[in-house]
Amino acid sequence: MSYQQEYRLSIEQPEQFWAKQAKNIQWFKAPRRILSKDENGIDRWFADGELNTAFLALDYHVLHGRGEQLALIYDSPVTGQRSTYTYNQLTEAVARCAGALQQLGVGKGDRVVIYMPMIPQAAIAMLACARLGAVHSVVFGGFAPHELAIRIDDAEPKVVISASCGIEVDRVIEYKPILDSAIAMATHKPEWCLIYQREQKPCNLIAGRDLDWSQTVARAQPADCTPVRGDDPLYVLYTSGTTGKPKGVVRDNGGHAVAMRYSMKVMYDMQPGDVFWAASDVGWVVGHSYIVYAPLIAGCTTILYEGKPVRTPDAGAFWRVCAEYGVKGLFAAPTAFRAIRKEDPECTQAGKYDLSKLKTIFMAGERLDPPTYDWVVKHLQRPVIDHWWQTETGWAIAGNHVGLDPVAVKAGSVTRPSPGYNVQILDAKGKPVAAGEQGIIAIKLPLPPGCLPTIWANHERFEAGYLNAFKGYYITGDGGYVDADNYLYVLGRTDDIINVAGHRLSTGEMEEVVAGHEAVAECAVIGRHSELKGEEPLGLVLLKDGVQIDEEQLRAELVQRVRDQIGAVASFRDAIVVQRLPKTRSGKILRKVLRNIANHEEYQAPSTIDDPACLAEIEQILKSKGLS
Ligand code: COA
Numbered sequence: 001m002s003y004q005q006e007y008r009l010s011i012e013q014p015e016q017f018w019a020k021q022a023k024n025i026q027w028f029k030a031p032r033r034i035l036s037k038d039e040n041g042i043d044r045w046f047a048d049g050e051l052n053t054a055f056l057a058l059d060y061h062v063l064h065g066r067g068e069q070l071a072l073i074y075d076s077p078v079t080g081q082r083s084t085y086t087y088n089q090l091t092e093a094v095a096r097c098a099g100a101l102q103q104l105g106v107g108k109g110d111r112v113v114i115y116m117p118m119i120p121q122a123a124i125a126m127l128a129c130a131r132l133g134a135v136h137s138v139v140f141g142g143f144a145p146h147e148l149a150i151r152i153d154d155a156e157p158k159v160v161i162s163a164s165c166g167i168e169v170d171r172v173i174e175y176k177p178i179l180d181s182a183i184a185m186a187t188h189k190p191e192w193c194l195i196y197q198r199e200q201k202p203c204n205l206i207a208g209r210d211l212d213w214s215q216t217v218a219r220a221q222p223a224d225c226t227p228v229r230g231d232d233p234l235y236v237l238y239t240s241g242t243t244g245k246p247k248g249v250v251r252d253n254g255g256h257a258v259a260m261r262y263s264m265k266v267m268y269d270m271q272p273g274d275v276f277w278a279a280s281d282v283g284w285v286v287g288h289s290y291i292v293y294a295p296l297i298a299g300c301t302t303i304l305y306e307g308k309p310v311r312t313p314d315a316g317a318f319w320r321v322c323a324e325y326g327v328k329g330l331f332a333a334p335t336a337f338r339a340i341r342k343e344d345p346e347c348t349q350a351g352k353y354d355l356s357k358l359k360t361i362f363m364a365g366e367r368l369d370p371p372t373y374d375w376v377v378k379h380l381q382r383p384v385i386d387h388w389w390q391t392e393t394g395w396a397i398a399g400n401h402v403g404l405d406p407v408a409v410k411a412g413s414v415t416r417p418s419p420g421y422n423v424q425i426l427d428a429k430g431k432p433v434a435a436g437e438q439g440i441i442a443i444k445l446p447l448p449p450g451c452l453p454t455i456w457a458n459h460e461r462f463e464a465g466y467l468n469a470f471k472g473y474y475i476t477g478d479g480g481y482v483d484a485d486n487y488l489y490v491l492g493r494t495d496d497i498i499n500v501a502g503h504r505l506s507t508g509e510m511e512e513v514v515a516g517h518e519a520v521a522e523c524a525v526i527g528r529h530s531e532l533k534g535e536e537p538l539g540l541v542l543l544k545d546g547v548q549i550d551e552e553q554l555r556a557e558l559v560q561r562v563r564d565q566i567g568a569v570a571s572f573r574d575a576i577v578v579q580r581l582p583k584t585r586s587g588k589i590l591r592k593v594l595r596n597i598a599n600h601e602e603y604q605a606p607s608t609i610d611d612p613a614c615l616a617e618i619e620q621i622l623k624s625k626g627l628s
Pocket residue numbers: 117140141142143166168173279280281284286308309310332333335336339364365500501502503532567568569570571
């Protein structure tokens with residue numbers, strides 16, 4: 001079927017369209033209700049079907065003759081280790097881990113927090129939860145104890161699964177002390193912690209609470225798959241909102257499985273047996289969807305890579321992995337390619353490897369800037385597909401669907417909406433705008449399968465944050481436009497979220513941390529353009545009256561505060577003292593204007609500005625510090 005036919009059917013007859021897609025996965029009980037409303041009035045897909053996501057990812061393939069095919073390849077340049085799991089082996093490992101969790105009292109609906117580096121046990125733990133119908137919540141390893149504690153308190157896990165350490169290039173990051181202090185900070189206390197001891201840095205276990213992964217799992221009996229309903233939650237993944245409290249995006253089992261299966265085919269053109277590599281981290285949505293669930297549900301081989309695009313050991317790392325394992329589809333964030341380009345501008349490393357199996361390169365996580373796009377196309381000579389999505393949707397809202405009939409790429413555009421996504425550009429009043437005009441990117445309801453139905457333990461926040469602005473629409477938080485040829489352009493967030501090296505972060509959260517410093521009266525944190533990471537945060541700080549503090553000392557203290565409270569991943573490195581912050585007459589800080597100044601963009605001071613002279617003053621300070 002052509003893209004046009006597929007898209008039209010998905011929008012005009014969504015139930016018929018998705019009922020057909022649902023037939024591509026094996027249900028224990030096929031859904032009779034394809035699209036229905038839940039108790040909150042939210043659209044739900046396949047609510048009354050019964051299935052198990054781990055069964056689809058593992059046992060299904062064992063039962064259908066793929067038991068000896070590779071399911072997962074672990075490649076770790078930071079430890080020099082590699083290992084592989086066939087579908088038989090991965091099924092066995094997951095069933096045993098599920099058995100261990102079951103013995104610890106984990107059952108359907110219980111939460112399990114997973115705080116792990118990029119080792120196979122992270123994927124095994126996720127799938128083990130899915131096997132039991134338990135709800136996992138993976139927390140990215142670069143977050144500090146305070147962030148982990150917030151998530152523990154919100155998800156209230158029975159068990160936390162972690163490892164003794166992670167490895168960042170050549171540095172060992174001890175995870176266990178981070179976990180211990182997070183649990184000390186949290187009000188909710190998990191009953192058990194299951195700890196995978198890594199030889200690079202084993203840790204002490206607390207008697208009565210901590211259990212050694214290897215011993216506990218070795219003793220356990222394999223557990224069977226627990227049937228769950230289509231609308232039962234599979235996982236909660238926290239993502240940055242505009243406040244200090246992250247949002248727990250809920251993913252259900254039924255819609256997710258159907259969307260994963262469908263997207264592997266149409267978005268990535270992956271067939272069973274193909275090798276797919278998402279060079280991301282299991283702590284992010286890309287890792288959930290395209291390292292773990294989708295490739296396995298599709299019967300592909302997935303790669304779990306514990307390394308970076310550069311420095312592990314060089315800018316040829318991506319090409320080595322692609323050549324060694326015969327990767328057909330590579331998916332990474334543009335920032336990774338910018339890092340490679342910086343170290344190997346002529347891409348000479350790629351020439352050293354046999355990349356004949358590599359068909360397509362996919363990018364997402366942040367805007368793919370045309371120079372990066374052009375560089376990759378020039379040096380790799382294969383299709384580069386930009387696609388746009390968010391933690392909330394779980395799969396691409398828009399892209400150039402290589403599994404249907406892809407069209408010519410326009411650099412800077414994410415091409416066209418995925419089937420199921422009725423994308424509309426709205427003005428501030430919620431009215432659709434004309435082609436070429438910028439506006440708010442919204443999705444007309446119903447959202448397709450796989451997208452979030454709520455925020456964990458806070459449904460009001462879901463409605464307030466996404467649905468209430470314009471009746472009948474989901475607001476993406478991104479702005480953009482559609483051109484005369486119907487190509488969609490995503491220009492960036494319209495809220496206080498920034499994207500640092502493909503990592504989504506809240507400037508509001510950073511402001512709360514910076515403002516907590518005793519010398520700070522008020523502050524604004526904005527995203528500043530970065531050659532490598534896309535954006536980087538910059539703090540503009542107003543001191544309390546009478547405070548005398550050396551500016552460099554203050555900067556160092558603020559940087560440390562953000563590292564301690566949010567984590568190294570925030571990449572907060574710059575803070576400068578200003579005399580005034582531009583505000584409206586009602587006292588709202590004009591962050592957008594600050595962003596424009598810091599990024600050398602043209603700006604217009606709004607008529608509501610209280611003190612226009614302060615803008616020139618800030619421009620001057622930024623210039624004097626080499627920041628503008
Ligand atoms: N555990 C602990 N710390 C981590 C971590 C983890 N899992 N991931 C990152 N960090 C730390 C880094 O060590 C670094 O610490 P430092 O400030 O002490 O040096 C800090 O967090 C910032 O990390 P990062 O932004 O990743 O910068 P980097 O310089 O280490 O690497 C890139 C830059 C571009 C190579 C890297 O960001 C990258 O590969 N990005 C791809 C992004 C991605 O996969 N996004 C997912 C969406 S597709």
